[in-house]
Amino acid sequence: MWGEAKVVERIDWSDQLFTLKLSADIGDFVAGQFIKLSLHIDDKRVARAYSLVNAPHESLLEVLAVSVDDGLLSPRLQALNPGDSVDISTKAAGFMTLDELPDQGSHLWLFATGTAVGPFISMMRTAKPWLRFERVILVYGVRYQEDL
Numbered sequence: 001m002w003g004e005a006k007v008v009e010r011i012d013w014s015d016q017l018f019t020l021k022l023s024a025d026i027g028d029f030v031a032g033q034f035i036k037l038s039l040h041i042d043d044k045r046v047a048r049a050y051s052l053v054n055a056p057h058e059s060l061l062e063v064l065a066v067s068v069d070d071g072l073l074s075p076r077l078q079a080l081n082p083g084d085s086v087d088i089s090t091k092a093a094g095f096m097t098l099d100e101l102p103d104q105g106s107h108l109w110l111f112a113t114g115t116a117v118g119p120f121i122s123m124m125r126t127a128k129p130w131l132r133f134e135r136v137i138l139v140y141g142v143r144y145q146e147d148l
Helices: 074-078 114-124 128-132
Strands: 002-012 017-023 034-041 044-051 061-066 085-089 107-113 135-141
Touching (some): 017 074, 061 074, 061 114, 107 114
16 A cells, blocks of 8 residues: 655765655554655556665654666655655565564674665664663675765
8 A cells, every 4th residue: 555755855875875754654663674665657656665764763754775777766766855755655564673583692783785774773773772682783884985
C-alpha cells in the first residue's frame, strides 16, 4: 500500500550521495527496517527499498541514497526539493533489527559500506544498543573519501 511523503529537506553529501528527510505517516517501525519509495515514470511505478536512518521516535523519516548514473529512480529522487512529493510504502519491513540477535555477548560489532550504514545509524539513535551492550563498534567503509 502506498501513501504520500513530502520532502522536507535534501542534503547532498557529494555529487551522488544524498539524504532525503520526509514527512509521512508509516506507522510504527523498528530501527533497522526499510521502506520503499516510488515515483510514476513513463506510466509505471518504479519503486526501490531504502533503509530508514532515523530512529522510530523521530518525527521525520530519513533515507540515505546514492544516485546511480543510469538509474531509473535514484537520479529523480536526488532532484526532489522541499515541498515535492514521493510515494512511500505505508509500512516498514525487514528483519535486520537488534531484536533478531541472540541474547549473548557484550560487544555489538556493526560492519557496513556505503549506504548500508543507514540501519545501523537508526539503531544507534535509540537507547536499545547502549543499554544492551557494553560496547558498540561501527566499522564503516566507502569507495571515495568524499562519501565519508
